[in-house]
Amino acid sequence: MNQPRNVIRYINAAHVIDHMFMLIFPAAVLGMGQTFGLDFARMIGLSLGGFIAFGACSLPAGWLGDRWSRRSMMLLFFFGIGAASIFTGLSSTVPMLTLGLTLIGVFAAIYHPVGTAMLVSYARNRGREIGINGMWGNLGVAFSALVTGFLVAQFGWRSAFILPGAVSILLGVLFAWQVREEPIPLQPHVKPRSASGQQISMVMVFGVLALVTATGGVVFNATTMTYPKLFQERLHEWLASPQLLGVIVSLAYAFGAVAQLSIGRMLDRMSLKWPFVVLTLCQAPLLFGLAYVDGLSVMVLGAALMFVVFGQVTVNDAMVAHFVAPQWQSRIFALRYCLSFGASATAIPLIAFVEPRQGFAGLYLILGGFAALTFVAALVFPRTPARQPAGQVA
Numbered sequence: 239m240n241q242p243r244n245v246i247r248y249i250n251a252a253h254v255i256d257h258m259f260m261l262i263f264p265a266a267v268l269g270m271g272q273t274f275g276l277d278f279a280r281m282i283g284l285s286l287g288g289f290i291a292f293g294a295c296s297l298p299a300g301w302l303g304d305r306w307s308r309r310s311m312m313l314l315f316f317f318g319i320g321a322a323s324i325f326t327g328l329s330s331t332v333p334m335l336t337l338g339l340t341l342i343g344v345f346a347a348i349y350h351p352v353g354t355a356m357l358v359s360y361a362r363n364r365g366r367e368i369g370i371n372g373m374w375g376n377l378g379v380a381f382s383a384l385v386t387g388f389l390v391a392q393f394g395w396r397s398a399f400i401l402p403g404a405v406s407i408l409l410g411v412l413f414a415w416q417v418r419e420e421p422i423p424l425q426p427h428v429k430p431r432s433a434s435g436q437q438i439s440m441v442m443v444f445g446v447l448a449l450v451t452a453t454g455g456v457v458f459n460a461t462t463m464t465y466p467k468l469f470q471e472r473l474h475e476w477l478a479s480p481q482l483l484g485v486i487v488s489l490a491y492a493f494g495a496v497a498q499l500s501i502g503r504m505l506d507r508m509s510l511k512w513p514f515v516v517l518t519l520c521q522a523p524l525l526f527g528l529a530y531v532d533g534l535s536v537m538v539l540g541a542a543l544m545f546v547v548f549g550q551v552t553v554n555d556a557m558v559a560h561f562v563a564p565q566w567q568s569r570i571f572a573l574r575y576c577l578s579f580g581a582s583a584t585a586i587p588l589i590a591f592v593e594p595r596q597g598f599a600g601l602y603l604i605l606g607g608f609a610a611l612t613f614v615a616a617l618v619f620p621r622t623p624a625r626q627p628a629g630q631v632a
Contacts, residue, residue: 241418242360246367248413249357250374252315255406256349257378258385259319259342260292262402263326264463265386265484266395268470273395274332278467279590284336286586288343289459293579295344300351300572308568309419311352316410318345320403327399338399347579351572358559365556369502372552373495376544379462380491387484442620447557449615450518451574452581453608454554457521458547459582460605464589465490465540468528468598472536486537493541494548501549505556511621514553518616520546521609529602550612 267281274281303311322345326338354371361367389398465487473486501513524543531539558570592601 241420242362245360245417246357246371248312248409248417249353250371251409252312252349252353253371253375254378254381255316255319255402255409256346256353257375258382259323259378259402259406260288260346261379261382261462262323262386262398263288263339265383265466265487266390266398268466269390269395274335276332279594282463282586283590284332285339286583287336287340288346289579289583289586291340291343292347293576293581293583295347296351296572296575296579299348300355300568300570300575303348303352303355303568303572307419308352308356309417311348312356312417313410313414315345315348315352316406316413318348320406320410323399323403323406327396327403347575350575351568354555354558354571355568364559365502365505365507367502368555368559369498369500369505369552372498372502372548372555376491376495376498376548379494380488383466383484383487383491385484387482387487442618443557443561446615446619447554447574448577450550450612451554451578453612453615454547454550455578455580455582456585456588456608457525457605457612458551459579460585460589460601461525461543461547462491463585464593464598464601469536469540471598472532473534490537490540490544492544494544497545497549498552501552502556505553509621510553510556510560511616511619513549514616514619515613517546517549517553518609518613521550521612522606525602525606525609529599529606 263285264282267278271277271281276284299311319342322338322341326335326342329335329338354368357367357371358364385402386398389395389401466483469487469490470483497517501517504513521543524539524546527539528536528543554574555571558574588604589601592604
C-alpha cells in the first residue's frame with residue numbers, strides 16, 4: 239500500500255473529526271437547554287474549558303509529536319476524542335458535561351500540530367495538499383451542523399456525541415492497522431529570501447503570523463459558534479426543524495471548503511502575499527454586513543465570509559510549511575495553534591457577554607474590528623517567491 243497517500247487519507251479524515259467534534263456542542267446546544275436547565279448564553283459558557291484546552295494542549299502535543307512519535311499521537315487523538323465524545327453524550331449533570339467538553343478539547347488539540355506536520359512531511363505539492371486537507375476540515379465544520387441537526391431531531395442530543403465518538407474509535411483501529419511508524423526527515427537551515435532576492439526577516443514573518451493567528455482565531459471561532467443561532471434568528475420564517483437549520487448552516491460552511499481547495503492550488507503557483515491580502519481585505523466588510531442584514535442576505539454574506547475566513551487558514555498553514563524544517567514543524571504548528579485556539583477561546587466569554595446585551599449586531603461589529611487588524615498585518619507581510627522551498631528555519 240502507498241504509505242504517503244494512505245497517511246494523507248487518515249490525516250484528512252482526522253481533520254474532519256477534529257473540527258466536527260469541537261462544534262457538535264454549539265449545534266446541539268439549542269436542544270440541550272431543557273435537560274440542564276440553562277439558557278443559551280450559560281450553556282455556551284460551558285464549552286470554554288474545551289476551547290482553552292484546544293489551544294493550550296497543542297504545545298505538549300506538538301513537542302511529543304516531534305520528540306516521541308507522530309503516529310502514536312494520532313492514535314491517541316482518534317481513541318481519546320472518541321471516548322471523550324461518548325462520555326459527553328452520557329453526561330447527566332452540568333459538571334459531567336463541562337468535563338466531557340473539556341476532554342474533547344484536550345484530545346482535539348493533538349490534531350493540528352501533529353496531523354498538519356505529518357501531512358506536510360508526506361505531501362508532494364504542499365499548497366495543494368494543505369488546501370485539500372483544509373477542505374476536509376471545513377467539511378467537518380459543515381458536518382457538525384448537518385449531522386448534529388439530523389441526530390438531535392431523530393434520536394436526541396446524546397446521539398450527536400455518542401455515534402460520532404464510536405466512528406472515531408473505529409478509525410483509530412484502522413489507522414493502527416494500516417499506518418506504520420516512520421522517522422521524521424531532517425533538513426538543514428536555509429535562509430529564506432523574498433521574490434526580489436533579499437533575505438526575509440523571520441521576525442517579520444512570525445510576527446505577522448502571530449497577529450493574524452490571534453485575530454483570525456477570534457473571528458473564526460465566534461462566527462462558527464454563533465452561525466446556528468444567527469441563522470435561526472434571521473431566517474426564522476424559513477426554519478421549521480433542526481435538520482433544515484443544519485442544512486442551511488452547512489451550505490454556508492461549504493463555501494469555506496471551496497476556498498481552501500482553490501486557494502491551496504494557487505499557493506503552489508504564486509506568492510503567499512496576494513491571496514493573503516485579498517482574503518483579509520474582504521473580512522471586515524462582510525462582518526459589518528452580517529451585523530445588520532436579515533433574510534436571505536444572511537445566507538449570502540454568511541457563505542462569503544466562510545470563503546474568506548477558511549481561505550486565510552490555508553494561507554496561514556502554508557506559511558509554516560514553507561518556512562519551517564520538518565523536524566521543527568510539529569512544535570511550530572503547536573505554537574501557531576496554541577495562539578490561535580487560545581485567542582479563539584476568548585470568543586466564548588465575548589459571545590456570552592455581548593450577545594445578551596447588544597445582540598449579534600454588536601458582536602459582529604466587534605469581530606469586524608478584529609478583521610481590520612488582520613488586513614493591516616497582511617499588508618506588511620513580505621512577498622515570497624511563487625515556489626518557496628521548505629525547511630527555511632532549523
